[in-house]
Amino acid sequence: MSEIAIRTEGLSKRYRIGQLRRHPSLRDLLEQSIRAPFRALRRAIDGTHPPGDGHSGSASRSVDTENFVWALRNVSLQVRAGEVVGIIGSNGSGKSTLLKLLSRVTRPTAGHADVRGRVGSLLDVGTGFHPELTGRENTFLSGAILGMTKAEIAHRFNEMVAFAEVEKFIDTPVKHYSTGMFLRLAFSVAAHLEHEILLVDEILAAGDAAFQRKCLQRIANAAKEGRTVLYVSHQLEQVRGLCQRSIWLDAGSIRLAGPTSDVISHYEEALTSVPANSTG
């Protein structure tokens, strides 16, 4: 039995609603810092309930809980080294949040995850690319930001450029690239990560059909080399072709986990039955 690459226990992430859009101003900070002692005082007088206690009748507390949304709630899963696991679910089901937590972009609110091996996050195409720099310069910059060493990048440089099919333009600033060229080079850098664990988020939505096939092949190869891949996608066909096992996330929790064909068929069934339920 191979070793566990990723193990999460009760992994949860709570966002404050509006946190992503609204920036608190300095006035809010001052207001908070003036109010905080009073609130602490009141809590000390109330004494009995810890914050977040569901039985509290206080109005301010129920507002507090309404202002939060759990993007991921109590997710426990295990992924063995060398497995390719698909993650499916509708928009807002927590797929991206799960990858963000595992790639350490953001911290969990509760629970934890143990990750064995270097994690490469392919959450985006062109992470760290700068339009003014040339293809060559961006390859090194983006590679370094994604976690490759300079030696690794230099070692695989020709391979990356050939994969992206941009040999002729490698010393041209990428702001002069066509969209396709840009996406190919950007994906190529990410696709040559030598990390033991790859977190892939719908990156293959980029490029034309031929290049997409190439990218899928690349991920399949990564798996054959014994690396662990978590693959988030809405393209169920891609998941079916790539992943032995899949996890279906629904409203931040695991709805079903198991062999990909089972999970996908249940998922599709649920998708088609939703309108039936709402009309009937």
Place this chain on the structure above:
Amino acid sequence: METPLVRIAPAAGSLNLNLLEIWQYRELLYFLIWRNIKVRYKQTIIGAGWAIIQPFLTMVIFSLFFGMLARLPSEGLPYPIFYYSALLPWVYFANALNQATHTIVEHQHVIAKTYFPRVLLPISAVLSGLVDFALAFVVFVGMMVWYRIMPSARALALPLFLLLAISAALAIGLWLSALNAMYRDVRYALPYAVQLWMFASPVAYPSSLVPEGWRWIYALNPMATVIEGFRWALLGQGWPLGNSILGPAAVVFLLMVGGFAYFQRVEGTIADIV
């Protein structure tokens, strides 16, 4: 083959400055500095000439208004070199602080997509300004020749004052970059704060103008010591502040420790707030 085990958990709340991690990511730090330098003057006509024009033009203006019109004292030094010797560290400091403050917000896209120690961003912002400093310094050497001022052995102490300026920029930059990620008020307040700070430092006037009873508190401003240090080391003037470098160094050290702690507290949630 090494397979490190990483535990991802909610913020622990204790300060553990992960110097080892910064060391492990030194190549990325190098790439970020290199990128900053490479990109800074892209699509400008004058290019790196801006590194020289900024302090040089300010020097000309100060010489005209504070020098020839207002006739402020300059410790017996020609006005141009008196001002330029102060603008050399000051312009570096002001630019480094500015770059560091904006770096987190400017990198919000990268921050949302991949992990690396976020603290590399303000560090690289502060260090990449040293190239501009070096260019401006070449002009200073030319001015020394023009005014026939021979540096003494004191010039060897210059790196010490430069180090103090770098540390001060990083210490404040850590605070402001994290604060700016949460409160965009910082970006509007910063230009005024920097300007006020300049007048609280002996850039446009000598420290000897400060009443003696106030000098000890004036000397706690690290940039006052940096600027007087530059004049002392390069131009052979006296030490009007009469303080030890340890006072401002301690101030910078405390600001730096606090800055790292605050930055680290914010770091885990930066991706959620920028």
